[in-house]
Amino acid sequence: MSSSAPASTAPGAGSSGSSGVAAASSFHTLSWVVWLLFALSLAAMTRNGWYLTQLLLCAYLARRILAGNSSSARAWGVFLRFGIFLALLGLLLALLFGGNGRTVLVELPRLHWTITVAGESATLLDLGGPVTLESLLWAASGAFSLITVLVILATFNILVDHYQLVRRVPAVLDRAATVASIGLAFVPEMVRAQGELREGMALRGYTGRSLRDLGPLFIALLQEGLERSIALAEAMEARGYARRGASWSRGRELLVRGGLLAGLALALAGAVGLRGIGSWGVEGSQRLAAGVALGVGLALLALTLASIRRGVRRSAYRRESWRWQDTVLASVSGAGLGIAVFLWWNQRVLFYYTPFPTASWPPWSPAIALLMALPILPALLGWWSRREHRRRDQLLQTARTAARTVARKGEQR
Amino acid sequence: MSVTDAWTAGGETVGGEMVARLDRVSYRYSPQGPAVLKELSLEVEAGELLVVTGPSGSGKSTFLRLFNGLVPNFHGGVLGGRLEVCGLDPVAQGPSGMASEVGFVTQDPESQTVAVRVEDEIAFALENAALSSAVMRKRVEEGLDQLSIADLRQRPLEELSGGERQRVALAAALVLQPSLLVLDEPTSQLDPQGAEEVLSALRRLNEDLGLTIVVAEHRLERIAHAADRLLYLPASAEEEVLLGEPREVLAKAGLGPPLTRLGAALGWRPVPLTVREARPRRREILEVLSLVFPEPAGEPPKTSSPQEQQNPESLVQASNLRFSYPDGDSPFGRRDVLRGVDFTLAAGERIALLGRNGSGKSTLLKLLVGLLEPEAGRLRVLRQQPRRSSLAKLARSVALLPQNPLRLLFRESVEEELRWSCQIHDVPWEKAEALLQRLGLEARRHAHPRDLSSGERQRAALAALLVSEPRVLLLDEPTRGLDPVGKDRLLELLEEQSDGGAAVVLVTHDVELAARFARRVVLLAEGEAVVDGPVREVMTSSTVFATQINKWLRDPRYLTVQDVLEALPPQGDDAADEESS
């Protein structure tokens, strides 16, 4: 819905504010994805209420300015409500479990359940006890972070063209993208077929409503799907899908699969070793080895994927225009993402907020706040281009009135 | 446009004139199976429009799939003989190897979709050929222009009409600039308007661009006169295959539009295809006819049936029916489909319900069974008010056959379908057994409904409905996709039902069918019943809803070939023969 109407074709004549909005919202799908990654990683990195508020505001403004009153805007409400529900759950959990912190608010009755097996006793459940302000704050900050993540995704869902998203996947996933595209194309047909089949059952005079009656319906649907898949495969081959040159030799298949497997094994071993599980983990020079294993594994995966990609003998038809606004949005978001990851890796403290041991306000640093304000860019660009549209409309309007007056004067003469 | 150049260039590779050559080609689906094609030899010339016809099951689809190697590469089977298409061997190349030489379009536009939007659908073949974006852009634009669907480029395919979708499929088949276009009954799932769109696009491609086209088609009246040659494949591979000038083949096979069949029956050579071609014969035949029936206002050959005069029982009374569907685009959020329809139906009546697309025909039928409930107006069916809740009860006496008979078939064999019906309606099995015999389904009783031919499917669905002996039989475009034989069988069956006292309502676009079957015609337009009257009156007063014979003779007594042949004196045949020779 947003990808159509390239800005250049937007007719100046009679375009009201709303058409300007439609044009402004059409950022390139890729720039949206970069923005999403940036905003999402920021939201997931911190529990600091100040920064999260900033991010929420950015997402809200982007939706407000770019989505207008589109019908899909209601996805926002769904995401938000879900987030709030989860936040309440989190608070409930904190009440039940969070016995830490120094500021005790209430003391709940304690529920302790241990089990003794072969002389060893183990705690199965430990609920209740003191409820502290700190644990509530902790839960609230986590919930806030979660809500922010959800709101950012909701904004993305409203503003991005999902179908373009499917068509945008890298060539490595070419077949999966074709599968998804076929699936998307057939969902409406299948929904229609479902309705018609239900009608058909009624027309046969069938009144049953039990679960078993889903059988005939489901079988008919599946059968239709399978039959159509053969007709579709035929049509696809007739249009050159599965060209002969594109098929793999057995050796290549072995190589590629082996590469994937080896890369995966190395990367997994390295990651597990580096991260450790509980108290177990590798130390010292072994750490280096684990790091190397992770690196080599990832490199091997990347190499194999690149080789698969080269094997894909298809091109992609994409007709989305990339404008200077996209360059700005993508490069700023990309750079921001890089900075954020770098800081998080080296200066994690900057993002921290913890109410423990005694409740406190979250810290605020101008540099991080600036970083957290960058996701406002789409809203800003949208607002700017909308203003430009308005100005152009006004100019056109004035020009037209002027022309009309001149013409009228000419007539009078 | 560069497309034309490419196509002429494509012609060179074929070495002048020949695009495809079949040399004694035989085909069986399995080593033990019966022959589908037997020793078929044929050459397709460049720039030719070759129309393939024949009853269903005659191997048309198989024949068409030879050109791009789908048979045998995709479907398997045993192939004999030699094949050469565009200088290539389709068997060795395989369908995808032939894709840039042979464009292929199948009958169901919905089963060819790989993308959500029109543009991407058209670009699919280009993507498969791994062309560069610049070339793809250009080819997609050309494809959109060639089939005049540029305004649809960003639309989701599911919103398009059947005709539009099929034109998109055509564009998608043409983007690789093939030298041969093969189409398997491209209009069989379409309404007349959509069919006309597709067929005129085909004629244009053939005439303006010189594209070679091989198309299988039942609706010969719209394409036969543009065809260079006609190939008739008989029901069995043992019979003779007819190939040649369309009129000759049609005359021999007894197919084609009514005038052609009349011409063939009267021994005219060449047989006429259109009213214009038959024009010179009009005087002559009118003279013969007026000798037999001197008074033009005389009694029509077929009068209303005795039942109508006996004031039969009224089954349906409807007055001022209104209905609308929700619609986001309309200012009131609803789109009116029926705006005050009056309609009655009595036992034994045969009604044809005509009208454009979206005039509310199907909606009216759904109201009559209770699938939908009217928003206003009075409706009584068998003295009851049809309701969604009591639908299953009413379905016993009011049967509706939807456009797609598969929507009624749920079981694993024909026999089980009937058993299910017996069980639902509490009817003894003997009745179902008798129906199986009467509908000629006995041999196919253990077949899966989805493995039946389209005519058999329809009869199976009808059988499932007829088990409960309904008093009202409603059919929604039952002849779509049926071959002439299938149509005849269906009409026989319906006449039998009607003679047995059931009221039959036929929704159709096919005027010839309406003239053959119906006694009364109701014409819906814009949600109102504009015309309601005896078939002969309605057809003579209208030019749009008149049969070909009627357009030619303009006499209410003669609507169908049968009418004319019955009216001619017994020796008339010979007289006509002599005259023409």
Place this chain on the structure above:
Amino acid sequence: MSGPEETRDEAPQGVVPPEIELRDESSSLTASPPKAQEAVGEGAHQRITAPPGALLGGRVSATVSRLLATGVLLLASIAGLFAFLSPFFPGQDPQRSPAAAVSAHSDDAPLIFLVALGLCLLVIITNLETRRMDSRLVAVLGLLVGLNASLRLITGPAGMSAVFFLPILAGFVLGADFGFLLGALSLLVSAVLTSGIGPWLPFQMFAAGWTGMIAGWIPQFPKRPRLELTLLALWGAAAGWLYGVVMNLWFWPFLMPPGGADEGIHWVAGSSWLEGVQAYLAFYLVTSLWWDTGRAVGNLVLILAIGAPILRLLRRFRGRFGFWVESTDRPDAG
């Protein structure tokens, strides 16, 4: 691995031998020539399993290749599972600074898990790319994905949903990797369709994928359809609960209560692990269990009630069409 390819290669270019015989399966499922299905349906896929002219070495390498594919699926699943469960076992922190070890949340940002999950999914889905091009596989998968996504739009009471039904049965008949792809991609498609792309999506895709994958590992007893159906129904019920267990994990790192005994600052390794699991279990019992029970019962009943004819249909289809060549050498109903 596929018969027709080889046969075609052997046919000399341009010249067709007077009678060449290609696959003799029927095309009866197409709308086109509706005849002789019964006669051909039987011997259909025998020819496919042994491609004409295949060397013994070809067969060995085919087996190795299949094993490799299974290995990739398995290992990527394990990696995914590791990422799923990591909120429960904190890793050792290299910096060991008090500030850096404030909490599990700051230790492993949920984002890293999401990235890891995405990578695993990518690898599994790429597995589709490494097999030979087969338009039938793509078409069938696409259609079933569409069908399954359309079923997801209709949800029954409680957590009941028909969305697991098809991946379980199709995974069982058509193989573990088909099951995984069907489950994972149908959730992707339905998310795209309903604008429901959220942090839960990779979890959903994995969970639904595993549902289909594990169904593919259930042994087949073609002679004892009741046993098969019972096994599948049991797995369906288990999958209903497990899906819920897995799905709650996506937000768990956000809501996980701070554990630890000493001043609530550190997660003490060992004890916190148990505490995390305890908290999760309690959370699961209180909130998610009822919903998931609906789903489990729904799966169980649905498979028992209508699974048999669907299994027959899928087998008939596979036998006739033989498109899933890699799994044809599994024991089969024939």
